[in-house]
Amino acid sequence: MAYSLHDNIGMLQTTVKEIIEFSGIGLHTGLLVKTRILPAPADAGIRFIRRDVPGSPAIKARGKNVIETLYAMTLGKDGVTVSTVEHLLAAFYGLRVDNAVVEVFGPEIPIMDGSAAPFVEMIEGTGLRKLNAPRRYLVVKKPMKIAEGDKSISLLPPKDDAGLTIEYTIDFSHPYLNRQSFAISLCPRVFKEEVVKARTFGFLRDVEMLRKNGLARGGSLENAVVIGDRDVLNEEGLRFPDEFVRHKVLDLIGDISLLGVQVIGRIKAHRSGHSLNYGIVKKALSNPGRWKVTEFAEEELPAASAVFEGEFAPA
Numbered sequence: 001m002a003y004s005l006h007d008n009i010g011m012l013q014t015t016v017k018e019i020i021e022f023s024g025i026g027l028h029t030g031l032l033v034k035t036r037i038l039p040a041p042a043d044a045g046i047r048f049i050r051r052d053v054p055g056s057p058a059i060k061a062r063g064k065n066v067i068e069t070l071y072a073m074t075l076g077k078d079g080v081t082v083s084t085v086e087h088l089l090a091a092f093y094g095l096r097v098d099n100a101v102v103e104v105f106g107p108e109i110p111i112m113d114g115s116a117a118p119f120v121e122m123i124e125g126t127g128l129r130k131l132n133a134p135r136r137y138l139v140v141k142k143p144m145k146i147a148e149g150d151k152s153i154s155l156l157p158p159k160d161d162a163g164l165t166i167e168y169t170i171d172f173s174h175p176y177l178n179r180q181s182f183a184i185s186l187c188p189r190v191f192k193e194e195v196v197k198a199r200t201f202g203f204l205r206d207v208e209m210l211r212k213n214g215l216a217r218g219g220s221l222e223n224a225v226v227i228g229d230r231d232v233l234n235e236e237g238l239r240f241p242d243e244f245v246r247h248k249v250l251d252l253i254g255d256i257s258l259l260g261v262q263v264i265g266r267i268k269a270h271r272s273g274h275s276l277n278y279g280i281v282k283k284a285l286s287n288p289g290r291w292k293v294t295e296f297a298e299e300e301l302p303a304a305s306a307v308f309e310g311e312f313a314p315a
């Protein structure tokens with residue numbers, strides 16, 4: 001296999017070592033929601049289970065289950081939804097957690113501090129377990145692009161057989177925040193250092209509109225950067241000078257994870273958001289001739305000693 005992937009990409013699928021439990025406020029619902037992350041077997045993927053709904057229905061984190069992309073990524077199946085999944089999904093993708101069950105006791109994943117850092121800390125705190133199955137990669141073979149006005153996103157073949165690279169530009173017509181660009185070659189280390197801490201942001205001018213529409217009820221300066229006319233309202237300031245575009249990259253990583261496998265390719269995004277990100281996922285899923293799924297050859301796998309031995313969550 002020619003892919004010279006980044007450090008510690010690993011070739012085996014993983015899951016979390018132990019159960020992780022936390023509670024927090026939902027950004028849009030304002031509800032306090034208990035959440036548990038449980039180990040899952042190889043090839044299970046990421047699955048949400050609404051424990052507060054009779055029958056505990058499951059919703060797989062796949063593009064086909066996207067039902068809403070406005071202000072947050074919402075997944076659903078048979079009338080049951082779970083929203084604001086993108087930061088947790090980004091944490092799984094960025095740390096290369098292939099399989100997990102997320103039990104959620106409400107309709108929305110807690111927003112925590114608005115970034116993916118708390119999720120990453122908890123997952124790293126318990127560690128990953130390698131599973132006895134090779135990880136699969138989607139390798140982009142032919143370009144795919146979608147555009148809406150001057151917003152666009154492209155999924156392109158990789159350069160130099162690298163992993164996933166992302167180039168992102170945002171451009172808001174706002175006196176404080178206009179153009180920011182950010183480019184990364186994604187690996188767990190770079191993800192942790194450059195992306196996970198970037199927080200959700202919003203404009204003060206939009207807050208009233210969001211609240212009127214029943215959104216951002218749980219939003220506060222504790223879990224979002226709020227941009228006023230000339231500066232941010234958060235006393236502590238920014239975590240990075242370009243925290244905004246970094247957060248868009250975080251969102252994109254969560255959204256692209258809905259392909260269900262790690263991606264080897266290049267993403268170029270200009271003023272994209274959940275809607276366009278989902279659009280490129282849909283386009284890829286409906287154009288299987290433009291990519292192929294590969295795994296490392298069996299002889300390259302290390303001796304399979306780390307067989308899954310945890311408890312399986314019910315399907």
Ligand SMILES: [Zn+2]
Pocket residue numbers: 086087200247250251
């Ligand atoms: Zn976000």
